[in-house]
Amino acid sequence: LRRRRRRRTTVPTMADDGDAPAAKCLFSERRFPTAKEALAHDQKEAGFDFEKFRSELSLDFYGSVKLINFVRSEVAKGADVKAVIDMVSRRLFEAEKYMKPQIEEDALLFELDDSQEARVDLAAENKALKGYIKSLQETMKKMSASMRTMVLGSDGEIRRIEVDEQDDDGDDDSKEGGEDDGDEDDDLPVEEIDPDKMRAASNPKPKEKKKFSPTDNYYFEGYSDREIHEEMLKDTVRTEAYRDMMYLNKDAFEGKTVLDVGCGTGILCMFAAKAGAKRVIGVDASDMIDKARQIVKDNGLSGTITLIKGKVEDVKLPVEKVDIIVSEWMGYFLLFESMLTTVLVARDRWLAKGGVVYPDKARLFIAGAEMSEYREERVAYWKNVYGFDMSCMITKQDHPTECFTGTVDPKSIVTTTAGFQDFNILTIETKQLDFTAEFAIEALRDDTVDSFVVDFDTYFDAGLKNKVALRTGCGSPVTHWQQTVFTLKKPLKLHKGEILRGEIIAKRQLKNFREYSVRITYWLNPDNKVTQDFSLDVGNDIDEY
Numbered sequence: 001l002r003r004r005r006r007r008r009t010t011v012p013t014m015a016d017d018g019d020a021p022a023a024k025c026l027f028s029e030r031r032f033p034t035a036k037e038a039l040a041h042d043q044k045e046a047g048f049d050f051e052k053f054r055s056e057l058s059l060d061f062y063g064s065v066k067l068i069n070f071v072r073s074e075v076a077k078g079a080d081v082k083a084v085i086d087m088v089s090r091r092l093f094e095a096e097k098y099m100k101p102q103i104e105e106d107a108l109l110f111e112l113d114d115s116q117e118a119r120v121d122l123a124a125e126n127k128a129l130k131g132y133i134k135s136l137q138e139t140m141k142k143m144s145a146s147m148r149t150m151v152l153g154s155d156g157e158i159r160r161i162e163v164d165e166q167d168d169d170g171d172d173d174s175k176e177g178g179e180d181d182g183d184e185d186d187d188l189p190v191e192e193i194d195p196d197k198m199r200a201a202s203n204p205k206p207k208e209k210k211k212f213s214p215t216d217n218y219y220f221e222g223y224s225d226r227e228i229h230e231e232m233l234k235d236t237v238r239t240e241a242y243r244d245m246m247y248l249n250k251d252a253f254e255g256k257t258v259l260d261v262g263c264g265t266g267i268l269c270m271f272a273a274k275a276g277a278k279r280v281i282g283v284d285a286s287d288m289i290d291k292a293r294q295i296v297k298d299n300g301l302s303g304t305i306t307l308i309k310g311k312v313e314d315v316k317l318p319v320e321k322v323d324i325i326v327s328e329w330m331g332y333f334l335l336f337e338s339m340l341t342t343v344l345v346a347r348d349r350w351l352a353k354g355g356v357v358y359p360d361k362a363r364l365f366i367a368g369a370e371m372s373e374y375r376e377e378r379v380a381y382w383k384n385v386y387g388f389d390m391s392c393m394i395t396k397q398d399h400p401t402e403c404f405t406g407t408v409d410p411k412s413i414v415t416t417t418a419g420f421q422d423f424n425i426l427t428i429e430t431k432q433l434d435f436t437a438e439f440a441i442e443a444l445r446d447d448t449v450d451s452f453v454v455d456f457d458t459y460f461d462a463g464l465k466n467k468v469a470l471r472t473g474c475g476s477p478v479t480h481w482q483q484t485v486f487t488l489k490k491p492l493k494l495h496k497g498e499i500l501r502g503e504i505i506a507k508r509q510l511k512n513f514r515e516y517s518v519r520i521t522y523w524l525n526p527d528n529k530v531t532q533d534f535s536l537d538v539g540n541d542i543d544e545y
Contacts, residue, residue, distance in 0.1 A: 023107035035111035058459045058469040072102035090417045092475040235480045241470040246275040248466040261327035261346045266292035273304040280305045321352035333484045334456040336536040337514045359458035362423040368415035368449035403534045405482045410475040415441040434507045443494035450491035455483045
């Protein structure tokens with residue numbers, strides 16, 4: 001699967017010479033002295049409220065530029081207002097090609113700058129990030145496994161003494177302001193060595209080696225692997241959204257104490273430090289934190305960043321309160337295998353009054369799709385392979401009633417897209433992560449809906465001058481989350497304009513709170529409802545389309 005890298009394009013500034021061209025409307029040839037008047041005419045006559053879309057979609061300067069150019073492009077092709085509104089709702093305007101103006105000296109583009117003064121050219125930052133990622137990859141290849149003390153057991157076997165799960169100092173370097181003499185063992189607290197603990201370590205009980213539950217074990221062990229962090233770092237849509245949020249809003253981070261929940265390699269910690277945070281604390285229960293400490297040290301940020309190993313529910317921070325919490329907690333379907341419950345624990349334990357959590361909002365979206373291509377490729381193929389029936393090769397992942405993740409072609413979408421569940425991370429309670437929500441979507445053409453496609457947006461909004469949105473929908477730049485597809489046992493034939501209604505019940509599973517059971521009920525006629533259950537769990541092996 002090819003992943004696309006976002007490119008930053010700077011829109012040139014119009015010279016202030018008093019000769020600005022009249023602002024042309026989006027849906028007609030009429031021109032007005034100002035962009036505000038032109039957009040007001042579009043709202044009144046065409047029913048297209050540019051400012052409303054801009055607000056609801058949390059568009060930054062670049063997103064607003066793309067929206068204007070996209071609308072002009074579609075109108076030029078003959079699209080009517082209704083079609084344009086639907087495409088905008090599905091966020092199909094986010095491709096980089098829409099940074100190119102559709103008409104010369106478009107006054108609507110130039111006047112955008114009046115309300116978004118911070119136009120920052122991030123070319124240098126992009127280059128620096130690429131260099132950092134390359135450096136990070138090389139460093140991690142060279143690192144050996146985490147160092148542990150080896151002891152000889154009574155049975156003659158060599159065993160390890162596990163490093164303490166929490167390191168209150170947060171790094172392995174010399175003290176701030178001093179020079180590293182190259183001997184890290186000088187800092188070890190010799191007085192804490194206990195002969196009884198040494199003897200116990202020689203003959204450990206395997207079941208007591210880890211304090212985590214079986215559920216936590218698979219989760220944290222998974223995040224100890226380099227590959228998963230490499231995938232997330234290379235997801236530039238994800239990584240650059242967090243970077244842009246901090247670098248474009250340095251005034252919000254200057255002098256603040258920041259907590260990164262699930263810090264992984266420490267990339268968000270380092271972004272926060274570079275954005276001006278006074279102190280940054282990262283917490284992670286996986287073994288990756290050992291390498292994160294080395295990464296922080298190698299980049300000269302040990303004086304600002306403290307890393308602590310352990311679960312948020314168990315550790316103690318070196319401060320009583322923090323001003324900002326950042327975390328990349330999202331999973332497939334937003335909530336599957338996510339860390340949101342942990343973020344809420346951190347929020348309730350340490351966030352100061354008036355503090356913020358980023359991202360601070362999230363929204364789930366749903367659309368109806370026709371995915372026959374998937375069935376043909378994954379199921380029908382095995383039924384006739386050069387004239388032979390190989391149906392026994394069909395696996396659970398190929399079954400048409402399963403859910404899977406994949407990058408869905410926007411052409412497969414049959415209906416409008418509707419937001420069906422909102423999350424305010426600053427106020428939500430854990431019990432609200434189980435929810436029931438209704439939706440209504442309209443058929444865009446005569447076609448069959450055999451799948452529901454779910455994606456999500458997260459928003460960096462609270463208290464920020466330059467707002468950022470991270471989107472995972474169809475038509476948006478590809479992320480490692482892709483979209484989640486629920487394939488229906490009973491497809492529905494729709495005619496253009498018909499309204500398909502439904503209800504989604506999502507509940508955390510008792511065996512593992514990071515896994516979900518999802519029940520979708522849908523209907524055209526309320527007297528003929530169809531209900532189908534899905535399981536978002538590790539055993540289901542959610543497949544990639």
